[in-house]
Amino acid sequence: MIALWDNLSALSQDILLTLLLLSPSLVVGTIALYGYAPWSLVRAILWRFRGSSILFVLLIAISVGMGVGLLAQERGVRRSTAQAADKFDLIVSAPGSELTVMMATVFLQPTDMPLLDGETYNEIANHENVSIAAPLAFGDSYGTASVIGTTAQFARYLADDQINGRMWKTSHEALVGALVPLKVGESFTPAHGHGDGAEADAHEGSNLVVVGRLAPTGTPWDRAILVPVELVWEVHGLGNGHAPERRDQIGPPFSAKYFPGTPAVIVRSEALWANYALRSEFTRDRETMAFFPGAVLAQLYRLLGDIRQIMSLMAVVTQILVAAAVLLGLFIISRLFHRQIALLRALGAPARFIVSVVWCFGASLLLAGSVLGLVIGIGAASIFSGVVTARTDILVTASLGMSEIHLLAGFISVTLLLSLVPAAVVLRQPVVPGLRA
Numbered sequence: 001m002i003a004l005w006d007n008l009s010a011l012s013q014d015i016l017l018t019l020l021l022l023s024p025s026l027v028v029g030t031i032a033l034y035g036y037a038p039w040s041l042v043r044a045i046l047w048r049f050r051g052s053s054i055l056f057v058l059l060i061a062i063s064v065g066m067g068v069g070l071l072a073q074e075r076g077v078r079r080s081t082a083q084a085a086d087k088f089d090l091i092v093s094a095p096g097s098e099l100t101v102m103m104a105t106v107f108l109q110p111t112d113m114p115l116l117d118g119e120t121y122n123e124i125a126n127h128e129n130v131s132i133a134a135p136l137a138f139g140d141s142y143g144t145a146s147v148i149g150t151t152a153q154f155a156r157y158l159a160d161d162q163i164n165g166r167m168w169k170t171s172h173e174a175l176v177g178a179l180v181p182l183k184v185g186e187s188f189t190p191a192h193g194h195g196d197g198a199e200a201d202a203h204e205g206s207n208l209v210v211v212g213r214l215a216p217t218g219t220p221w222d223r224a225i226l227v228p229v230e231l232v233w234e235v236h237g238l239g240n241g242h243a244p245e246r247r248d249q250i251g252p253p254f255s256a257k258y259f260p261g262t263p264a265v266i267v268r269s270e271a272l273w274a275n276y277a278l279r280s281e282f283t284r285d286r287e288t289m290a291f292f293p294g295a296v297l298a299q300l301y302r303l304l305g306d307i308r309q310i311m312s313l314m315a316v317v318t319q320i321l322v323a324a325a326v327l328l329g330l331f332i333i334s335r336l337f338h339r340q341i342a343l344l345r346a347l348g349a350p351a352r353f354i355v356s357v358v359w360c361f362g363a364s365l366l367l368a369g370s371v372l373g374l375v376i377g378i379g380a381a382s383i384f385s386g387v388v389t390a391r392t393d394i395l396v397t398a399s400l401g402m403s404e405i406h407l408l409a410g411f412i413s414v415t416l417l418l419s420l421v422p423a424a425v426v427l428r429q430p431v432v433p434g435l436r437a
Helices: 004-008 011-023 024-034 039-048 050-082 096-104 119-125 152-156 229-235 272-281 293-303 305-336 338-346 351-390 403-419 421-428
Strands: 090-093 132-142 145-150 161-164 174-177 210-215 225-228 264-268 289-290
Touching: 011 351, 039 050, 039 351, 050 293, 050 305, 050 338, 050 351, 050 403, 090 096, 096 289, 096 293, 119 132, 119 264, 132 152, 132 229, 132 351, 145 229, 152 225, 152 338, 174 351, 225 229, 264 272, 272 289, 289 293, 305 351, 351 403, 351 421, 403 421
Parallel strands: 145 225, 174 210
Antiparallel strands: 090 264, 090 289, 132 145, 132 264, 161 210, 174 225
């Protein structure tokens, strides 16, 4: 190997040295291409000190994994919550907190809200620019699934008209979300309320039959049971929204006089501009509040922007600390094979060959740790995504993005440059201990 180096012209040696100083990554490819890198010697050193090398690789991998996992998970949560609100173009409710209404309607978090009356609902439903005006009725549950009263039109829209089974035909039939543990044909009785405080016997005699299952949506609505809104009103003794002579009717139009009220109306228009017009028209002081769930999420993201910056700063600080540890570790590890390096120097190995040995050793550990850290980061983000999905019923997926690639590339570039320092220090050490070259 030394003979190969000595046979190079002085110009070739200077070019390789210049590349080494300017771009460590480039020199790796160059010397590997021409066969001048001391890979056999580096492999022997790695095997000889495999215990220390493995610990060093694990340190790098954990650091890189933390940074990659944090960034990927944050982006995955942001993207998944935005997708959960895609089907909810416009929500109209009584004046109050937009965030509270959004959490109740989009993410199905139980809460108490004032009701809109029948005249207000009919004004919305009969508007020329409204294609869907679905009233919602909350309050009941079955196990961990919320029972939501709504219209058949909204149920079809929510599942993109993909229903395994059929749509309900009577007020005692139901559709279940993709994650509800009920099969088509099974019967159940809803409980009043949610969680441990639910009254299981409050609606005895109100047995419902599952007639269809909605296609997965990746939202909390996958764990919801959809029933005709008339049923929810009736079991609570509020009538069914229709005049007595039309008491068997299912779905709109509803009679303003017999309309029990709804906490929110999901509104959809075929034209984008019409949604903005509808928001302006139905935003009225002390009467109604109209808002875009996507806009509320955007505001929430801005409020949480500081948290994202803190997470990014934590990742960067972690990388800086590990880069410093990498530099210190390379100093320590280089001392382990000082005798081997001294022997090479005593045999007349060029200084540049010694530098390449030490640098290639450090670069091998850095690259191995970075690749392993990337795998760990993606794996950890996937596991955490599964936990978030199970807790919130929002399908969260964390995938590799440009932010993670930039973080990894920056870390590798900086640490590869820093690893030249221990290589240079090795040359300043005496060949024979106690003597100075």
